Amino acid sequence: MNTHKKHGFWHRFFFSLDHKDIGFQYMLTIFLMVSIGGFFAYVFRMHLAYPDMKVPLFGLVTNKDYNMLITNHGLIMMMWLALGMLLAVVGNFLIPIMIGTDDMAFPKLNKISYWFFLISVILMIASFFMPKGGLGGGWTLYPPLSVGDFGYNTPYQGFASRFFTANTFVLLAIVFEFTSLLMGGINFFVTTLNKRAKGMSLLKMPIVVWMINIASVLFMFSVGPLVAGTFMLLLDINVGTGFYDAYRGGDPLLWEHLFWFFGHPEVYVILLPPLGILAEIISTNSRKPLFGYRFIINMTLLAGVLSMMVWAHHQFVAGINPKAATVFSILTIIISLPFAGIILAYIATLWYGKIRFTLPMKWALGAVALFTLLGGFTGLHLGASVFDIYAHDTSFVVAHFHYTLFPTVIFGTYAAMYFWFNKFTGRHLNKTLGNIHFWLTFIFFNGFAFPLFLLGLAGQHRRIADYRQFEFLMQDPLPLYRQIATISAVILILTQFIFIFNFFWSLKKGKKVESNNPWEANTLEWQTSSPPPHGNFAVYPVVYHGPYEYNMPERDKDFTPQNEA
Amino acid sequence: MRIFPENASSYGAEIDFIFWLITTVVAVGSVIVIFLILYPLFTRNKQRSPEQRYLKGQGFKQMKLIYLGIVILAIADFSFLLKEGPTWTKIEETLPKDDLHIAVIGRQWLWEFVYPGPDGKLYTADDVKKINQLYIPVNAVVHMDIQSYDVIHSVFIPNARFKQDALPGRSIKRWVKMTKTGTYPLTCAEICGIGHANMKANITVQSQEDFQKTLAKLYKK
Numbered sequence: 001m002n003t004h005k006k007h008g009f010w011h012r013f014f015f016s017l018d019h020k021d022i023g024f025q026y027m028l029t030i031f032l033m034v035s036i037g038g039f040f041a042y043v044f045r046m047h048l049a050y051p052d053m054k055v056p057l058f059g060l061v062t063n064k065d066y067n068m069l070i071t072n073h074g075l076i077m078m079m080w081l082a083l084g085m086l087l088a089v090v091g092n093f094l095i096p097i098m099i100g101t102d103d104m105a106f107p108k109l110n111k112i113s114y115w116f117f118l119i120s121v122i123l124m125i126a127s128f129f130m131p132k133g134g135l136g137g138g139w140t141l142y143p144p145l146s147v148g149d150f151g152y153n154t155p156y157q158g159f160a161s162r163f164f165t166a167n168t169f170v171l172l173a174i175v176f177e178f179t180s181l182l183m184g185g186i187n188f189f190v191t192t193l194n195k196r197a198k199g200m201s202l203l204k205m206p207i208v209v210w211m212i213n214i215a216s217v218l219f220m221f222s223v224g225p226l227v228a229g230t231f232m233l234l235l236d237i238n239v240g241t242g243f244y245d246a247y248r249g250g251d252p253l254l255w256e257h258l259f260w261f262f263g264h265p266e267v268y269v270i271l272l273p274p275l276g277i278l279a280e281i282i283s284t285n286s287r288k289p290l291f292g293y294r295f296i297i298n299m300t301l302l303a304g305v306l307s308m309m310v311w312a313h314h315q316f317v318a319g320i321n322p323k324a325a326t327v328f329s330i331l332t333i334i335i336s337l338p339f340a341g342i343i344l345a346y347i348a349t350l351w352y353g354k355i356r357f358t359l360p361m362k363w364a365l366g367a368v369a370l371f372t373l374l375g376g377f378t379g380l381h382l383g384a385s386v387f388d389i390y391a392h393d394t395s396f397v398v399a400h401f402h403y404t405l406f407p408t409v410i411f412g413t414y415a416a417m418y419f420w421f422n423k424f425t426g427r428h429l430n431k432t433l434g435n436i437h438f439w440l441t442f443i444f445f446n447g448f449a450f451p452l453f454l455l456g457l458a459g460q461h462r463r464i465a466d467y468r469q470f471e472f473l474m475q476d477p478l479p480l481y482r483q484i485a486t487i488s489a490v491i492l493i494l495t496q497f498i499f500i501f502n503f504f505w506s507l508k509k510g511k512k513v514e515s516n517n518p519w520e521a522n523t524l525e526w527q528t529s530s531p532p533p534h535g536n537f538a539v540y541p542v543v544y545h546g547p548y549e550y551n552m553p554e555r556d557k558d559f560t561p562q563n564e565a
Numbered sequence: 566m567r568i569f570p571e572n573a574s575s576y577g578a579e580i581d582f583i584f585w586l587i588t589t590v591v592a593v594g595s596v597i598v599i600f601l602i603l604y605p606l607f608t609r610n611k612q613r614s615p616e617q618r619y620l621k622g623q624g625f626k627q628m629k630l631i632y633l634g635i636v637i638l639a640i641a642d643f644s645f646l647l648k649e650g651p652t653w654t655k656i657e658e659t660l661p662k663d664d665l666h667i668a669v670i671g672r673q674w675l676w677e678f679v680y681p682g683p684d685g686k687l688y689t690a691d692d693v694k695k696i697n698q699l700y701i702p703v704n705a706v707v708h709m710d711i712q713s714y715d716v717i718h719s720v721f722i723p724n725a726r727f728k729q730d731a732l733p734g735r736s737i738k739r740w741v742k743m744t745k746t747g748t749y750p751l752t753c754a755e756i757c758g759i760g761h762a763n764m765k766a767n768i769t770v771q772s773q774e775d776f777q778k779t780l781a782k783l784y785k786k
Contacts, residue, residue, distance in 0.1 A: 063760070063761075063762055063763075064759050067758075067759065136758075136759070137758070138756040142716075142755070142756075144715065144717070144733060145756070145757060145758060148716075246732065246733045246734020251734070252717055253732065286609075288618070288620065289620065290621075290622075291621070291627075292621075292622030292627075292628060292631060293621065293622065294623070295628060317728050317730055318730045319729075319732050319735065319737050322653070322658045323658060326650060326653060326654075329649070329650075330646060334642070336638060337635050337638060337639055337642075340634060340638045341631060341635050343598075344630075344631045344634045344635070345622060347601045348620075348622065348631060350602070350605040350609070351601075351605045351609070352605075352617055352618040353617045354610075354617040355605060355606060355609050355610050356610075357610065365602065369602055373595050373598060377594060378591075380590070380591060380642070380645075381587050381591075384587060384646070385653050385657075386580055386649050386652045386653045386656065387580060387583045387584050387587065387649075389656070389728050390584075390728065392728055392754070393721070393728070393755060394754070457568050457569055457584075458568070459569070459723030461721055461752055461753075461754040462754070463756040463761060464761065464762045465761075465762040466762050469762070469763065469765055470750060470765065472723065472750055548621075550617075550619075551616075551617050551619050553619055558617075
């Protein structure tokens with residue numbers, strides 16, 4: 001029986017140990033970070049298309065400002081939005097309730113992990129206001145640039161001159177955030193292994209729970225080298241040790257290896273939770289069992305192992321042994337195979353189904369299509385080391401990773417929001433606003449990212465504040481592409497206000513849910529009240545079926561909840 | 566309108582060919598994926614779909630089309646890897662005999678080009694230096710020792726399809742053979758600080774006679 005009490009506002013937002021409240025705290029914190037990252041994107045995109053313009057709400061953008069804006073946009077979106085939203089928020093909201101338990105295995109650790117996350121956010125924001133300005137060496141923080149003051153090779157002048165710099169603060173923020181995610185990940189893993197409802201074997205868990213756990217484990221395996229690297233970089237900055245200084249026995253390439261040894265698995269850490277979300281939504285809205293449940297899990301594990309062996313494809317022309325590049329190129333291309341299997345299984349779920357075009361389904365289909373067609377396939381271009389000689393560090397790469405990350409992180413998160421919002425609040429998001437939001441986002445995301453492919457092929461190199469100095473990049477129609485990209489990006493950002501309005505308006509005034517299971521889904525979260533009480537279930541469920549038993553033979557309705565005998 | 570900038574190096578066309586090869590493979594794949602996604606959306610929506618099937622994707626019989634899809638992609642992957650590998654070996658792993666050996670050195674925020682002096686040897690006292698302007702002879706294999714004084718830079722010559730990071734503390738030898746005379750841009754592709762956007766040089770490809778004249782002029786200074 002459920003013995004949890006209901007708490008007031010103060011307790012709920014500051015001290016609650018409930019996984020749903022902590023998930024909500026994470027979500028609001030990440031909304032703040034995304035607004036900053038989105039605002040930065042707006043400023044530098046405006047500057048790229050109209051270099052002389054005083055950007056409204058910012059002013060004239062200098063080279064220094066520009067470097068700071070792109071660097072922090074990348075860091076915030078990769079580290080705080082993508083990792084935070086998809087591991088911390090999705091994991092916290094979904095894992096305990098989907099496996100039919102009251103809370104995390106370690107609720108207090110969960111709370112501490114949020115506080116660490118909050119500290120990391122505060123450090124990150126504080127880094128913008130350091131005496132020498134915000135961080136400006138690119139989000140990959142390559143030393144020796146990231147050891148100095150981003151451009152001026154100032155000699156080391158003692159600890160005090162270096163501690164209050166953006167690089168120190170950002171690195172500390174990263175360490176705090178990873179500690180937080182590590183605590184969260186351990187919590188997810190232990191909860192999943194130990195607190196599943198009676199009858200829920202590992203192979204009766206929803207795919208999204210599998211995916212978050214695999215992602216957490218992948219994160220644990222890969223984060224060590226980066227934390228070690230970060231520690232050395234902090235020492236280089238603050239004590240002048242020279243681990244990355246070639247003239248004092250160090251090596252700048254060492255950081256690139258440590259960073260990408262984490263950085264490549266990280267993109268799969270980001271990718272797997274949305275893939276799980278898509279599986280839930282596609283199966284539910286096709287009214288058909290997810291095609292190849294075990295196959296998808298096996299392919300994910302395979303991709304996870306492979307993802308640890310491809311990091312050097314970020315460094316084909318960085319000065320590594322060219323013979324090694326061949327091996328990494330082949331491994332990178334091979335990693336396309338398990339993902340092709342997963343995507344094909346999702347598509348097979350659609351076939352012979354009975355498709356409902358609900359809002360979450362639209363986001364999910366949009367995500368699958370864009371991720372496969374323009375994100376995944378251009379990965380083959382870049383994985384081929386020969387073409388990467390030309391495309392490396394051009395806008396082609398920028399377009400590629402926006403097409404892999406945006407459909408998964410943003411579309412995946414929105415799919416989840418439109419799918420589960422009614423469960424956790426008891427109210428529906430407004431449908432009309434949702435449709436407008438979806439179509440505008442879909443169109444203008446493409447309008448923003450696709451021109452970058454063409455610009456990259458034309459030879460536009462990355463992270464340049466003002467392309468007017470390069471004649472070959474100012475030939476028609478390249479400036480026009482830049483303007484199309486900018487205008488689309490601005491509309492894309494404005495469109496998100498529709499969602500923010502919809503979110504907070506529906507929270508208070510949205511249409512109340514008519515049943516606990518409006519999508520007629522099978523998983524356990526739909527079998528409790530909306531919103532679920534503290535403790536999730538009035539009576540703890542017993543599981544009899546797998547999560548995707550839609551249209552089971554010899555049943556009168558087309559879905560069979562997991563806890564229905 | 567052209568997709569790539571004009572190619573002016575001996576191996577540029579091969580790099581472009583790899584791009585078009587992969588793009589063709591990807592285009593065929595895209596058509597298949599688009600069909601696979603759209604067909605059920607148009608035929609299986611609520612109004613007109615007959616009863617759905619209870620298919621769980623277990624066992625070889627149900628999964629065989631997925632396996633087939635993976636095998637087809639594997640064949641497609643290796644079809645371009647087979648072309649890609651030897652091209653990479655030719656461009657990056659082998660070093661044809663040089664006609665000219667120079668050093669390209671990045672520093673915040675300019676490019677230095679160092680030519681061997683009258684003795685024909687690099688790294689001797691009579692070397693000559695040119696800032697942000699590189700002259701090389703046409704149809705000659707040029708070895709470049711790519712170096713950096715301070716932070717990581719990256720030599721990018723779009724018209725030659727050439728790119729190589731310049732790291733402080735090491736010298737990386739790469740080669741290029743330009744096949745057309747003219748002046749081409751040489752930029753820095755790796756963010757290197759506030760002046761990254763202004764780091765720009767020109768590479769002028771000259772006929773052998775013109776290049777000898779230029780070199781003579783450089784020695785006189």
